[in-house]
Amino acid sequence: xxxxxxxxxxxxxxxxxxxxxxxxxxxxxxxxxxxxxxxxxxxxxxxxxxxxxxxxxxxxxxxxxxxxxxxxxxxxxxxxxxxxxxxxxxxxxxxxxxxxxxxxxxxxxxxxxxxxxxxxxxxxxxxxxxxxxxxxxxxxxxxxxxxxxxxxxxxxxxxxxxxxxxxxxxxxxxxxxxxxxxxxxxxxxxxxxxxxxxxxxxxxxxxxxxxxxxxxxxxxxxxxxxxxxxxxxxxxxxxxxxxxxxxxxxxxxxxxxxxxxxxxxxxxxxxxxxxxxxxxxxxxxxxxxxxxxxxxxxxxxxxxxxxxxxxxxxxxxxxxxxxxxxxxxxxxxxxxxxxxxxxxxxxxxxxxxxxxxxxxxxxxxxxxxxxxxxxxxxxxxxxxxxxxxxxxxxxxxxxxxxxxxxxxxxxxxxxxxxxxxxxxxxxxxxxxxxxxxxxxxxxxxxxxxxxxxxxxxxxxxxxx
Ligand code: ADP
Ligand code: MG
Numbered sequence: 001x002x003x004x005x006x007x008x009x010x011x012x013x014x015x016x017x018x019x020x021x022x023x024x025x026x027x028x029x030x031x032x033x034x035x036x037x038x039x040x041x042x043x044x045x046x047x048x049x050x051x052x053x054x055x056x057x058x059x060x061x062x063x064x065x066x067x068x069x070x071x072x073x074x075x076x077x078x079x080x081x082x083x084x085x086x087x088x089x090x091x092x093x094x095x096x097x098x099x100x101x102x103x104x105x106x107x108x109x110x111x112x113x114x115x116x117x118x119x120x121x122x123x124x125x126x127x128x129x130x131x132x133x134x135x136x137x138x139x140x141x142x143x144x145x146x147x148x149x150x151x152x153x154x155x156x157x158x159x160x161x162x163x164x165x166x167x168x169x170x171x172x173x174x175x176x177x178x179x180x181x182x183x184x185x186x187x188x189x190x191x192x193x194x195x196x197x198x199x200x201x202x203x204x205x206x207x208x209x210x211x212x213x214x215x216x217x218x219x220x221x222x223x224x225x226x227x228x229x230x231x232x233x234x235x236x237x238x239x240x241x242x243x244x245x246x247x248x249x250x251x252x253x254x255x256x257x258x259x260x261x262x263x264x265x266x267x268x269x270x271x272x273x274x275x276x277x278x279x280x281x282x283x284x285x286x287x288x289x290x291x292x293x294x295x296x297x298x299x300x301x302x303x304x305x306x307x308x309x310x311x312x313x314x315x316x317x318x319x320x321x322x323x324x325x326x327x328x329x330x331x332x333x334x335x336x337x338x339x340x341x342x343x344x345x346x347x348x349x350x351x352x353x354x355x356x357x358x359x360x361x362x363x364x365x366x367x368x369x370x371x372x373x374x375x376x377x378x379x380x381x382x383x384x385x386x387x388x389x390x391x392x393x394x395x396x397x398x399x400x401x402x403x404x405x406x407x408x409x410x411x412x413x414x415x416x417x418x419x420x421x422x423x424x425x426x427x428x429x430x431x432x433x434x435x436x437x438x439x440x441x442x443x444x445x446x447x448x449x450x451x452x453x454x455x456x457x458x459x460x461x462x463x464x
Contacts, residue, residue: 013081015047019054022076029072037335038065045090052077053088057338060303062089064331120190121180124302125173131298133291136167139282143255147175150221150253155280157244157254161261162284163418165324168257171284172223175255179221189219193229197236216243221253227276228258231267241272248275285386285422287323292316295323296330305334311349318353320368321419329353366409366456367419373456374401386421399431400449406432408456 013021027035038061046053054073056062065073066089077085127147132140139160146158160168176188191199203212216222222243230237247254258265261283262276287295293316300307307330315333319326333352337344375382378397385398398420405416406428413425420428439446 015044015052018047018052018077018080019044021080022073025076025079026069026072030069037332037339038069041339046088047085049083051086051088052081053090055090057091057341058305059091060305060334061338062091063303064335065089121173121176121188123177125170126177127174129298129302130167130170130174131287131291131294133287133294135285135287135291136171139167139171139284142280142282143171143175146253146255147178150175150179151251156248157256157276157279159256159258159262159276159279159281160284161258161281163259163286163321163422165322166284166286167323168284169225172225172255172257176221176223186221187219188221188223189216190223190225192225193227193236193240196224196240197229197233200236200239213239213243217246219247219252222247222255224254224256226259227256228260228265230272231265234269237269237272241269241275244272244275254279286321286419289316292320292323292326296326299327299330303334307344308346310346311344314346314349315353317368367405367411367416370404370408370456371401371420373452374404377452377455388421399434400452402428402431403435403449404452404456408453 023039026039041057042061042065043055044052045055054065056065070087073087077087127140127144130136130140139162142155142158143160145153146155160171162168173190176190179186180188199212200209203209224240230240244254256276258276262268262273262281265273265276268276293312296307296312296316300312311333315326315329319329333344333349336342336352337348342348371382371385374380374397375385378393378400380394380397384394385401387394389395401420402416405411405419406413409416411419413428417423417425417428435449439449
């Protein structure tokens with residue numbers, strides 16, 4: 001392969017010079033940590049008038065650059081090269097010669113062109129990638145059912161709610177992706193309620209509010225994400241209320257997500273809340289350990305990565321209650337291993353998670369450990385403790401778990417609450433006060449709590 005110099009009126013760059021300039025451009029615009037992780041080891045291996053080839057350590061690295069830094073790389077090239085360049089990637093596979101390295105180009109994406117942009121759907125969010133467990137079974141079944149006969153089930157609207165990072169957006173988009181694959185003429189609109197509001201404001205500024213609403217009135221399916229954002233936005237709610245009625249009357253399917261049960265949404269007009277509640281409401285709970293492991297394994301499989309089972313389990317145990325955070329930890333680990341060219345091992349995982357997540361992962365580990373410990377100690381199932389039962393022994397165990405989590409971790413009250421059955425911080429405060437009172441009034445109880453604390457701490461150090 002000959003190294004072609006790009007000749008411009010003012011300058012001519014070799015591939016190395018051009019890429020070095022691009023790296024300087026990029027370095028100025030992202031955080032040091034991100035730069036080191038994603039750009040430090042990337043080199044340009046080929047350059048001609050139309051294309052530049054960047055060499056990356058693995059498929060995952062390529063996907064990451066493509067999905068997160070594509071614009072930045074394009075801008076860097078625009079700034080430094082005289083003519084537009086297409087970016088190709090080559091993935092280094094150790095022991096193989098350069099000729100054998102497959103070249104992935106951004107042209108070869110398996111998604112039909114335009115499809116992603118029009119519908120705003122992410123092609124990774126499909127049902128096949130959504131791992132089912134007890135915590136999300138019902139939500140997935142409802143989503144599937146709606147995607148089979150949209151607008152024709154009693155599930156209109158379908159409302160999915162959960163705390164953040166548990167798969168609402170994934171499910172919502174999976175419905176859209178499935179339908180659009182089957183019928184690309186179907187007009188499916190995915191948007192966040194924030195985007196809806198911004199569009200609305202924009203249309204008012206331009207005196208085109210009728211255009212705005214007409215755009216949405218013609219859709220076959222509306223996927224509205226994070227509707228809690230409508231709280232206190234009265235005008236936007238009003239607009240959405242009319243759109244909702246209009247679509248509903250035409251038998252068009254509406255699917256919404258919120259971060260809590262609609263009845264708990266404050267600052268939303270009653271008539272809108274009652275619309276939200278008029279179909280089917282399903283929730284997603286934090287996944288259990290097995291589901292978390294399966295999710296990580298699926299992600300690794302999709303990215304063509306081999307991660308030892310113990311490492312997967314370690315990450316899944318360390319982070320509960322937020323799949324996004326768990327995936328984030330995996331990504332960090334992969335990034336470090338990729339840059340350092342070190343295999344993913346338990347010792348690397350421990351090091352990286354400790355360094356990158358600070359005490360966070362270990363804090364989460366503790367909350368889950370504490371819950372497990374209290375369950376074992378008081379002969380109560382985890383299901384009961386996170387469930388709704390108010391019998392004395394279950395309520396006491398729950399309050400103890402909250403109290404111990406507060407004493408033994410740095411977790412915030414709301415974090416503790418969300419780990420223990422998705423309760424809010426005021427419940428945790430109440431629990432802690434109750435246990436405190438009991439400790440003061442009852443010596444035997446005080447000794448019991450002390451010994452529980454010591455046992456948990458002993459367990460924690462032996463586990464790490
Ligand atoms: P939410 O919208 O509830 O905040 P997301 O849908 O954005 O959560 O999910 C966060 C991340 O976790 C996404 O990358 C998503 O693909 C992943 N995820 C969530 N639930 C699952 C699941 N059951 N199986 C596989 N991946 C999941
Ligand atoms: Mg979301």
